[in-house]
Amino acid sequence: MLSKIHCGIVIGVLSASVAAQAQDYLPILQYHHVSSTTPRSTSLTEAEFIEHMDYLQSAGFEVVDLRTALDKLKAKEALPDKAVAITFDDSYRDIYSGAFPILAERDYPFTIFINSEPVEAKRSNALTWAQMKEMEVAGAVFGSHTINHPYMLRKEEGESDEAWLSRMTREVDSVEELLVEELGHSPKMFAYPYGESNKTIRNIMKExxxxxxxxxxxxVSADSDFTNLPRFPASGAYAKLSALKTKLNSKPMPLLSEEAGGDFATDQPVSLRLTFKQGKYRLKDLACYVSGQGKATLDWVSDSEVIATASKAFNTGRGRINCTMPDNSGRQYYWYSNVWIRASAEQGYISEKS
Structure with missing residues (x-):
């Protein structure tokens, strides 16, 4: 019979082993098309997708159900070691024909964010409700990507702020109702078209x-904004396996706070202020990169606070600053990204104050 001391040692070793196999963050992959005949910017071929999925399998990643994993993170419960989630945006039928057989063969759960208009119009390149029900049996989950895939922050010509908000609310609520009507339930998850949102739209989600x-x-970690979660694009220019490996080995930047000055950029260079949690980090190795400009200038306000500034203003469209920092092991990178919109007058964007 084992002594109490021996039992205590065994339990302690087992507890440490379990803790070592736990993860308190989640990388999420974002795909669109899986096809060789669709626009390359949002596509990867079936062969490339197989390469991605084979790597997940051979490297010991555990593909998890997205909503379940996010609920665990919010509750500060541990995820399996090397947990990762797979998502698709839009209602493309090639997800069913190109991706689904590959995922089903490996028994990988996945989430598709659908825009409902192509489905309801029964377009030939769109998923059908019958196909969605078939995929659900194999672990698929369907969230919302609006009705018509609009730029959610753009007003139509002559549209008031109130009318814009009413239209955007319909874009959200209508698909939620349709998911319940057709599939019997909704996971209450939403992907912003083009990734664009503001405080007003995010409040709709929160409510x-x-x-x-x-x-x-x-x-994603427990500290993330669950009305605007990040994902890693894995199609087009990001389809190379080497890029995927880097992202899968990333961890959330250990931030106490972040300030980016809002969702919109102006005719001045953007900047963001990052404040790090207490801890031993390789802050001297922090690097921030501005889309189309190279490295941002880093101004250390204190030992734990830095301001990253672009060298010049963004052109019209979306611009971002990506920041990375190696962890103490040197085998993984902390990762942070922020996106701004540089709007032109003719695009009809809602004002920053709305």
Whole structure:
């Protein structure tokens, strides 16, 4: 019979082993098309997708159900070691024909954010409700990507702020109702078209208890904004396996706070202020990169606070700053990204104050 001391040692070793196999963050992969005949910017081929999925399998990653994993993170419960989630945006039928057989063969759960208009119009390149029900049996989950895939922060010509908000509310609520009507339930998850949102739109999600996703890169943790979660793009220019490996080995930047000055950029260079949690980090190795400009200037306000500034203003469209920092092991990187919109007058964007 084992002594109490021996039992205590065994339990302690087992507890340490379990802790070593736990993860308190989640990288999420974002795909669109899986096809060789669709626009390359949002596509990867079936062969490339197989390469991605084979790597997840051979490297010991555990593909998890997205909503379940996010609920655990919010509750500060541990995820399996090397947990990762897979998502698709839009209602493309090639997800069913190109991706689904590959995922089903490996028994990988996945989430598709659908825009409902192509489905309801029964377009030939769109998923059908019957196909969605078939995929659900194999672990698929369907969230919302609006009705018509609009730029959610753009007003139509002559549209008031109130009318814009009413239209955007319909874009959210209508798909939620349709998911319940056709599939019997909704996971209450939403992906912003083009990754664009503002405080008003994010409040819609918060009021409805919907978890929402942008298109900024990064890793989700309990500290993340669950109305604007990051994902890693894995298609087009990001389809190379080497890029995927780097992202899968990323961790959330250990931030106490972040300030980016709002969702919109102006005719002045953007900057962001990052304050790090207490801890031993390789802050001297922090590097921030501005889209289309190279490295940002880093101004250390204190030992734990830095301001990263772009060298010049963004052009019209979306611009971002990505920051990375190696962890103490040198085998993984902390990752953070922020996106701004530089709007032009003719695009009709809602004002920053709305």
């Amino acid at each position: 409805r208890d919907i978890i929402a996703f942008g298109q900024q890169s990064g890793v």
